[in-house]
Structure formats: structure tokens, C-alpha cells
Amino acid sequence: MSVALPLAVLARTAEPVAVVRRFLALDAVVTGANGLAYLAAAGPLGRLLGVDPGLLTGLGAFLALYGLGVGALARRREPWRTGVRAVVEVNAAWTLLSAVALALWLSPTTAGAVWTVLQAVTVGGFALLQHLALRAVEDAG
Numbered sequence: 001m002s003v004a005l006p007l008a009v010l011a012r013t014a015e016p017v018a019v020v021r022r023f024l025a026l027d028a029v030v031t032g033a034n035g036l037a038y039l040a041a042a043g044p045l046g047r048l049l050g051v052d053p054g055l056l057t058g059l060g061a062f063l064a065l066y067g068l069g070v071g072a073l074a075r076r077r078e079p080w081r082t083g084v085r086a087v088v089e090v091n092a093a094w095t096l097l098s099a100v101a102l103a104l105w106l107s108p109t110t111a112g113a114v115w116t117v118l119q120a121v122t123v124g125g126f127a128l129l130q131h132l133a134l135r136a137v138e139d140a141g
Helices: 004-011 016-040 042-049 053-075 081-104 110-140
Strands: none
Touching (some): 016 053, 016 110, 042 053, 042 110, 053 081
16 A cells, blocks of 8 residues: 555545644654654664664654644644744754764664654655645635
8 A cells, every 4th residue: 555545535625724734643643652762762772773872862852742742733723824834844854954964973773774764754744745735725715
């Protein structure tokens, strides 16, 4: 099954605002789960990924809090547009910084390098989907 099919199902609605909320909610769940995993298992994940557990703990705290913030934004009947733009920008920055970190200063294991790329692609995908959904809201209203 293609990733496009579940995303198309999430985007299927007559209300563009609902699409924004759904993509924000999906981002919040994935980001929050990632952050909690980093917090709960920084040592074992650090060994697997070849990343300092202290870095994972810090990233985990950031991601857990960020996920809560994105989730709060998703719960609003009409998400604050400036907030959605900020989420798009933070997600785009995360994507870029992941690539820069991998190229310039991280020395992960193979699993860590693959994880970093997959995470960057996922977060970049969230940024794109959220941007397009917000643009559809702005075009409709």
C-alpha cells in the first residue's frame, strides 16, 4: 500500500480547515511519540543510532513539548494561521538541520544515518502537506 492513499483519505473533505487540523494532528502524534521514545530510551536508542544519549534526551524533551503545542493548535476549531505557518517553518528548519547535522557533525551508525534521513523526509512531508492545506484554506476564504 502506498503512503499516498492514507494521506489522500486524511485530505478528503469539503472543509479545507479540517485538512489543516488533520495534518497538524498527525504531526503532533508522530512528533510526540518520537519525543517520548527518545526520553524513555535515550541510552539504548543512542547506542543503536550512534548518537549521544544526552542529545536524544534534549531532542526528546523538545519534540514532546513541540508535539503538545502542535496538538493544541490542531484541536482549535479554526487553527491560528500564524501558528500553522510557524509549524511549517519549524518543520522545514528541522528537515534542513537534520541534513546539515548528518553532513557536518553527526557520526551515526548506519541505522542512525537511515533514521535521520527518514525522519527528515517525514518532517519535510509534514511541512509540505501543512503548507498546501493552509494555502487551500486561504484560497477558499
